[in-house]
Amino acid sequence: MTLSLIILYVLTLIYLSIADRFRNHTSILAIQGVLLFGIAMAHLHSFHPVEMGFIIVETLIFKAIVIPAILMHVIKKTKINRIHASSSQFGALVMSIGALAASCTITYNMADESANIIFFGVALYALLSGLILIVMRKRIFAHLVGFLVIENGVFLFSMAIGVEFPILINLAIMLDILVSILMLGTFLRRMDDDMHTDETDALTSIKD
Amino acid sequence: MLAYLITSILLAVLPLFVRSERATNIIAALFFMVQVAGIAALFHFDRMNDVLLSVFRADTMAVTFHILMTCVLGFTLIHSSSYLKADGISTRSYKAYYTILMLLAVAITCVYYSDNVALTWVFLEATTVCSAGIIYHREFRQSLEATWKYLFVCSTGIAIAYMGILLLSTVATEGSLDYASLKEAIVNGNPLYLKVAFLLIVVGYSCKMEIFPLYTVGIDANYAAPAPASAFISTALVNAGFVSIMRIYHLYSSTGEVFEWARHLLILIGILSLAVGAMFLRRTNNYKRFLSYSTVENMGIVCIGMGIGGLALWAAVFHVICHTFVKSSMFYHVGVMRHIYDSYSINRIGNYININKVGAIGIIVGTLILLAFPPSPLFISEVFIFSEIITVGSWWLLALMLVLMCVVIYAIWSRALRLNYHANQDTLHLSAVNRRLSYSASVLLIAAIILGVWQPEILKSAIDTIVNIG
Numbered sequence: 001m002t003l004s005l006i007i008l009y010v011l012t013l014i015y016l017s018i019a020d021r022f023r024n025h026t027s028i029l030a031i032q033g034v035l036l037f038g039i040a041m042a043h044l045h046s047f048h049p050v051e052m053g054f055i056i057v058e059t060l061i062f063k064a065i066v067i068p069a070i071l072m073h074v075i076k077k078t079k080i081n082r083i084h085a086s087s088s089q090f091g092a093l094v095m096s097i098g099a100l101a102a103s104c105t106i107t108y109n110m111a112d113e114s115a116n117i118i119f120f121g122v123a124l125y126a127l128l129s130g131l132i133l134i135v136m137r138k139r140i141f142a143h144l145v146g147f148l149v150i151e152n153g154v155f156l157f158s159m160a161i162g163v164e165f166p167i168l169i170n171l172a173i174m175l176d177i178l179v180s181i182l183m184l185g186t187f188l189r190r191m192d193d194d195m196h197t198d199e200t201d202a203l204t205s206i207k208d
Numbered sequence: 209m210l211a212y213l214i215t216s217i218l219l220a221v222l223p224l225f226v227r228s229e230r231a232t233n234i235i236a237a238l239f240f241m242v243q244v245a246g247i248a249a250l251f252h253f254d255r256m257n258d259v260l261l262s263v264f265r266a267d268t269m270a271v272t273f274h275i276l277m278t279c280v281l282g283f284t285l286i287h288s289s290s291y292l293k294a295d296g297i298s299t300r301s302y303k304a305y306y307t308i309l310m311l312l313a314v315a316i317t318c319v320y321y322s323d324n325v326a327l328t329w330v331f332l333e334a335t336t337v338c339s340a341g342i343i344y345h346r347e348f349r350q351s352l353e354a355t356w357k358y359l360f361v362c363s364t365g366i367a368i369a370y371m372g373i374l375l376l377s378t379v380a381t382e383g384s385l386d387y388a389s390l391k392e393a394i395v396n397g398n399p400l401y402l403k404v405a406f407l408l409i410v411v412g413y414s415c416k417m418e419i420f421p422l423y424t425v426g427i428d429a430n431y432a433a434p435a436p437a438s439a440f441i442s443t444a445l446v447n448a449g450f451v452s453i454m455r456i457y458h459l460y461s462s463t464g465e466v467f468e469w470a471r472h473l474l475i476l477i478g479i480l481s482l483a484v485g486a487m488f489l490r491r492t493n494n495y496k497r498f499l500s501y502s503t504v505e506n507m508g509i510v511c512i513g514m515g516i517g518g519l520a521l522w523a524a525v526f527h528v529i530c531h532t533f534v535k536s537s538m539f540y541h542v543g544v545m546r547h548i549y550d551s552y553s554i555n556r557i558g559n560y561i562n563i564n565k566v567g568a569i570g571i572i573v574g575t576l577i578l579l580a581f582p583p584s585p586l587f588i589s590e591v592f593i594f595s596e597i598i599t600v601g602s603w604w605l606l607a608l609m610l611v612l613m614c615v616v617i618y619a620i621w622s623r624a625l626r627l628n629y630h631a632n633q634d635t636l637h638l639s640a641v642n643r644r645l646s647y648s649a650s651v652l653l654i655a656a657i658i659l660g661v662w663q664p665e666i667l668k669s670a671i672d673t674i675v676n677i678g
Contacts, residue, residue: 112398114378127371134364143360150367154374163377165385169326173370176333180363183340187356194352203353206428208492 002042006122009035009156010100013129016149017096018089020082025145026071032152033064039119043159050167058155058174067148067181074141074185078192084138084199092136099128111160119160126153138199140191144184151177209260209321212246213314220310223303229293232306236285239310243278243317247271263386265323268673273320273451276529277444280536281313283652287436287540290645294547295346295434305345309437312338312445319448325373325385325459328452329366332416335445336362342437343429354432361425362415369412375405376459391459402466407473409456417449418442418500419507420480427488430500435543438496439536442503450510450528457514458677475515479608481508486612489619495542495552498623499535502578505616506531506586512609513593516600523592525671526663530585533656538574540649541567545627548641549634554623558630567646568628574653575624577660579617585660 012028012035019025037059044051075081107121126149133146158165165173192198219239223232250256250266259265288309292302315334322328336359344355377385379397384390394402415422426446430438457474460467485505492498506527513524542552544567549557561568580586597606659667 110400110404112401114398140356147360147364147367150364154367154370157371158374161374161378163374163380164383165326165377166383169324169330169385172330173326173333176330176337177363179337180333180359183337184356184359184363187340187344187352187359191352191356195349203357205350206353206357206431208488208494208497 002039003118005035005038005042006118009039010122010125013126013149014093014096014100016145017092017129017132020089022075022080022082022139022141022145023072025142026068026075029071029145029148029152030064030068032149033059033062033067036063036152036155039156040159051164054167054170058170062174062178063152063155066178070181070185071141071144074144074188077189078141078198080139080141080192080198083142092132095132095136096129099132100125103128114162116160116162119156123153123157123160126150126156129153138201140188140198140200140203143200144181144188147184148181209264209266212242212249213318215242216246216310216314216317220307220314223306223310226303227299229289229299229302232303233289236289236306236310239313240278240282240285243274243281243313247275247278259323260321263324263327264318264321265387266321267323267677268670269451269454269677270320272529272670272674273447274317276447276532277313277316277320279652279655280440280443280532283536283540283648284309284436284440286648287439287543287645288434290642291434291436291543291547301345305342305434305437308338308341308345309440312342312440316444316448320451323386323388325376325387325390325456327385328455329370329373332369332413332448332452333363333366335416335448336366339429339433339441339445342434342441343432345434345437346432351432354428358425358429361422365412365415365422367412369409372405372408372412375401375408376456387455387459391462394459395462397463397466399463399466402460402463403469406456406460406466406470410453410473410477413449413452414477415449416445417453417507418446418503419449419511420477420484420504423481423484423504426503427497427500430503430539431494431497435496435539435546438500439539439543442500442539443532443536446503446507447528447532450507454514454525454674471515471517473515474511475605478508478511478513478515479605479612481505481511482609482612482616484508486615486619489616489623493554495545495554495623495627496539497552498554499538499542502538502616502620503531503535506535506578509590509593509609512605513589513596516593516596516602518596518599520593520596522671522675523589523596525674526592527586527589529667529671530589530656530659533652533659534574534577534584534586537649537652537656538571538578540652541570541574541646544642544645544649545571548637549632550637551634553634554626556633558626558628559632561628563632563636564641564643564646566643566650570646570650570653571627572624573650573657575620577653577656579620583657583660585656585663588660588663 040055103125111120130146130150318331340359379393381393418426488501510524513520577584
């Protein structure tokens with residue numbers, strides 16, 4: 001069960017690297033939220049109502065519903081549709097596969113018996129995928145998606161390591177991330193309104 | 209601590225519910241007094257080193273940096289009022305600015321006192337959100353761009369640091385993430401995990417301490433924020449980054465070979481920060497960015513001091529404390545200068561000595577202190593760092609530092625002379641000259657000079673304690 005979900009999660013990351021419509025990016029993030037919920041539930045060793053509640057809030061509500069809703073709202077308001085026309089899908093796919101290979105190699109050499117090797121490798125792949133999205137894509141919205149992919153990777157990483165923070169700290173972390181995403185979404189819209197741009201190439205008015 | 213936090217947060221949001229700027233100023237003054245009262249209460253009720261609310265600890269490092277932040281906050285609140293009024297902003301923006309500034313101060317205070325590695329992360333992320341509000345305050349194109357970059361890079365950097373914290377917490381026994389428990393458990397940790405964790409945490413927190421590699425967002429933030437807020441960001445927030453890294457540094461002090469590796473990493477980051485500072489101090493054409501690159505350069509020196517250890521570590525802490533006084537003062541002076549020229553352009557403005565003598569002298573003295581010219585306290589810290597480098601026999605490091613610092617000295621001094629004696633090409637707005645602000649900004653410089661001549665016993669023992677926490 002967990003392995004199937006993890007494989008699906010990897011497939012969403014590969015698809016994300018070649019998807020060109022931002023609506024698809026948002027849908028994939030929502031699917032990732034649901035997959036993370038399944039993975040976290042399958043990973044639970046026993047029934048803890050508080051822990052379960054937290055997982056539902058963080059994955060199903062937060063990652064699968066709230067964040068995609070915010071992103072959809074931004075897409076609707078800014079009318080940004082797809083990634084930059086000059087972006088190479090093939091190049092992105094090659095980079096993504098390369099990142100997957102690199103993640104496997106690093107995991108093989110680094111992870112010890114205390115970590116879940118599969119989770120570890122996929123979390124690393126998610127981190128690299130997010131960074132690739134940020135570096136390869138020119139549209140600011142894609143950067144926001146990249147950041148969220150990294151956040152999902154971090155969530156998976158915490159399961160790989162098997163670290164359980166106190167619930168209050170987990171809540172604070174979740175709240176922090178939610179506020180950051182809300183602010184990023186707000187400023188993205190403002191940039192579209194005030195600067196009439198959604199591309200990073202236009203962000204060059206501050207330099208030495 | 210709970211009373212302090214609740215009062216501070218309530219006071220911070222109160223300006224949103226009042227009508228006038230005058231009422232906002234009164235609330236800001238009350239907020240400042242709460243900070244002073246909070247520190248006084250710690251001493252009065254002898255709560256030093258006590259654990260507060262299970263997750264905070266009033267150790268010497270926290271209290272020392274809280275005192276420093278409160279000093280800078282007082283001046284920032286005063287200078288902000290004049291700065292914002294001169295800008296002619298709406299009452300709504302005025303109130304919003306003070307609210308965000310005070311919330312930022314609360315978040316920074318929580319970073320200082322946090323005794324939990326995950327909570328430190330939480331509050332550092334909170335400072336990102338608050339700082340973004342201040343950076344965007346002026347609402348022009350560049351501030352929007354700077355805010356986006358700041359939010360995005362800091363959030364990504366902090367997410368990377370979070371991965372480091374997760375790796376670090378693999379050593380935690382019974383899930384306890386307080387620094388003392390982690391320090392005991394860390395000796396049994398996987399060395400490779402610990403190295404990667406340190407790398408990720410330092411890289412992530414570098415956006416706060418304004419060191420290599422994520423220093424750029426701090427530069428842009430200082431450029432876009434109002435000058436008094438830049439003073440606060442460049443000192444109190446940078447110190448929050450320093451405190452966070454210092455706590456991790458102390459954690460690692462018992463890890464033997466891993467600690468050696470971490471110290472080498474800090475030296476590398478320090479050298480790269482110093483090099484970036486030296487390079488861009490020559491290139492930039494904006495006085496606020498210029499001061500920000502000087503922060504990068506100084507924090508680079510601090511990192512090198514931490515990497516060398518021993519007496520250099522003591523000097524690094526002393527350097528951070530003195531840098532707080534000097535850098536905040538310089539930003540206030542530059543804020544006053546901006547009233548006169550309505551510009552920060554290095555190439556266009558000049559003749560400052562004949563326009564605002566007090567401010568010009570302040571800038572010259574501040575520059576000399578930044579350049580570590582005796583009786584600058586930075587002279588003491590840098591000499592200590594150099595002597596420790598010689599003791600450990602890293603001659604190459606000494607040579608590299610000296611070469612880079614020569615470039616820094618040339619860049620800083622030539623800019624200070626240009627501002628004061630070069631012909632001015634910009635329009636003047638002399639009605640805005642406020643010499644009282646120049647005098648008040650100079651108070652912090654005097655404090656720095658006093659520290660250069662005489663270090664009080666209480667400060668020396670505080671630094672000793674901070675250095676020996678490990």
